[in-house]
Amino acid sequence: MVAIIDYGMGNVASVQKAIRFLKIDCCITSDFSVIEGSTHIILPGVGAFYQGMKNLKERGLIELLSNEVLRKKKKFMGICLGMQLLAEKGFESCESDGLGWVKGEVVRLDPKSKIIPHMGWNNIEVRNDTFFKGIPNNDFYFIHSYHFVPESPDIIAATVNYELEYVASIQHDNIFATQFHPEKSQNSGLAVLKSFLTHA
Amino acid sequence: MLKVRIIPILTFNGFGLVKTKKFSNPRMVGNPVQAAKVYNSRGVDELVFVDIFASRQNRKINLKLVGDVIKECYMPVGIGGGIASISDIKDLLKIGADKVVIKTKALTDVNFIKEAVGFFGSQCITISVDAIKKEGRYMIHNTLGLSIGFDEFIKKMEECEVGEFVLNSVDNDGMMSGFDIELIEYVSENTKIPIIAAGGGGELGHYSDLFTKTSIGAVGSASIFHFTQFTPHDIKMELASKGFPVRI
Numbered sequence: 313m314v315a316i317i318d319y320g321m322g323n324v325a326s327v328q329k330a331i332r333f334l335k336i337d338c339c340i341t342s343d344f345s346v347i348e349g350s351t352h353i354i355l356p357g358v359g360a361f362y363q364g365m366k367n368l369k370e371r372g373l374i375e376l377l378s379n380e381v382l383r384k385k386k387k388f389m390g391i392c393l394g395m396q397l398l399a400e401k402g403f404e405s406c407e408s409d410g411l412g413w414v415k416g417e418v419v420r421l422d423p424k425s426k427i428i429p430h431m432g433w434n435n436i437e438v439r440n441d442t443f444f445k446g447i448p449n450n451d452f453y454f455i456h457s458y459h460f461v462p463e464s465p466d467i468i469a470a471t472v473n474y475e476l477e478y479v480a481s482i483q484h485d486n487i488f489a490t491q492f493h494p495e496k497s498q499n500s501g502l503a504v505l506k507s508f509l510t511h512a
Numbered sequence: 513m514l515k516v517r518i519i520p521i522l523t524f525n526g527f528g529l530v531k532t533k534k535f536s537n538p539r540m541v542g543n544p545v546q547a548a549k550v551y552n553s554r555g556v557d558e559l560v561f562v563d564i565f566a567s568r569q570n571r572k573i574n575l576k577l578v579g580d581v582i583k584e585c586y587m588p589v590g591i592g593g594g595i596a597s598i599s600d601i602k603d604l605l606k607i608g609a610d611k612v613v614i615k616t617k618a619l620t621d622v623n624f625i626k627e628a629v630g631f632f633g634s635q636c637i638t639i640s641v642d643a644i645k646k647e648g649r650y651m652i653h654n655t656l657g658l659s660i661g662f663d664e665f666i667k668k669m670e671e672c673e674v675g676e677f678v679l680n681s682v683d684n685d686g687m688m689s690g691f692d693i694e695l696i697e698y699v700s701e702n703t704k705i706p707i708i709a710a711g712g713g714g715e716l717g718h719y720s721d722l723f724t725k726t727s728i729g730a731v732g733s734a735s736i737f738h739f740t741q742f743t744p745h746d747i748k749m750e751l752a753s754k755g756f757p758v759r760i
Contacts, residue, residue, distance in 0.1 A: 322632070325608040330586065358610075359633040429635050429675060431706050432729060433515040433557055433759040451515065451759040453588055455610075455635045455675075474514055496588045496610065498555055 314338035315350035322358035330495040355394035361402030395489030416462035452492035517730035533686035548584040563593025567616035582608040615640035634675040681711035688714025
């Protein structure tokens with residue numbers, strides 16, 4: 313069972329729809345025992361960094377998720393805001409602490425990227441293909457105004473070019489995350505989700 | 513490189529799809545769920561689905577129907593029609609909408625737009641900007657009898673940090689004789705907000721013309737898909753042949 317974390321941040325229904333399409337068992341939940349009993353955890357989310365952390369805190373999920381992911385090494389995937397929250401710090405709305413599971417910060421897109429948000433289909437450059445093998449093409453759907461700057465370039469799994477190069481995906485141990493929305497990226501997105509959820 | 517987006521805009525009257533000319537004379541053009549299914553199988557970049565009568569008829573959008581449409585879509589979907597409260601937006605996000613498209617409420621209540629952006633984030637809030645030319649000047653088209661200056665409205669929405677504009681040319685809507693390049697260029701040069709330009713596409717050359725003469729990143733269309741043999745894919749092939757980045 314895949315646990316899609318429900319913390320009041322945006323469109324979790326589409327993540328569930330995509331995983332169900334793959335015929336993989338999943339549920340939208342914030343229930344501690346369901347999360348503890350899950351095989352994979354997906355943290356989706358759209359919206360502001362500050363609000364995302366606040367909502368996780370209010371639901372008592374920070375400690376629980378940290379225990380599952382960092383101590384028990386459960387397979388974890390963050391999507392969009394769910395990737396950004398992994399950072400130590402974010403600056404959206406105001407400066408606030410993130411989960412801190414991955415060293416780095418989340419800052420606004422560079423003004424050189426003229427139109428903000430970065431919205432639409434863009435092709436990624438894969439650096440670590442663990443979960444990108446066999447994707448039909450490299451175009452994924454992005455929609456974000458902030459981006460993840462990891463301390464170590466080694467964990468970057470893919471990048472995307474939007475006037476400048478930004479991080480599109482990270483992978484470190486059992487933690488995988490994408491800035492783009494696989495659940496909105498049709499066949500390529502479904503392939504990435506499937507790859508993550510069925511990877512041995 | 514970011515691809516230019518070709519977005520079918522499906523307008524409906526609460527139950528069936530309709531297509532207007534100059535925002536009038538709605539003509540029935542089919543079943544929304546069936547259309548969504550076809551566009552999904554064709555892999556379109558995004559879909560916009562708007563109940564163009566909800567505000568006028570003072571009713572809420574049909575959530576059951578919209579839910580059935582969204583179920584068919586594995587790409588981003590924007591939904592509009594009669595959105596007037598935070599809970600309206602929540603209802604749409606809950607059934608899988610990614611963005612909401614707001615028009616009427618944006619004309620009468622800027623604070624609501626500000627509140628919605630604060631609550632759901634910029635990326636979620638798309639504003640429909642309906643331009644109509646009156647005595648040589650662009651005004652904001654509306655059925656409320658309000659006189660709203662074009663620049664003033666755009667500026668207000670920018671200050672609210674909305675995520676996107678759907679820029680409609682009322683005069684070119686449904687006419688299939690080309691886009692209002694002057695309007696689109698004017699807005700794209702004066703805002704940093706992404707724009708979906710709509711109104712006037714009728715043949716493939718109109719699309720390469722649009723992307724050659726303006727710097728926008730997305731186009732919305734309906735008539736060309738309802739009334740000609742051309743598909744979004746045909747438009748992309750045309751654009752690709754002219755060197756524009758598209759997702760095929």
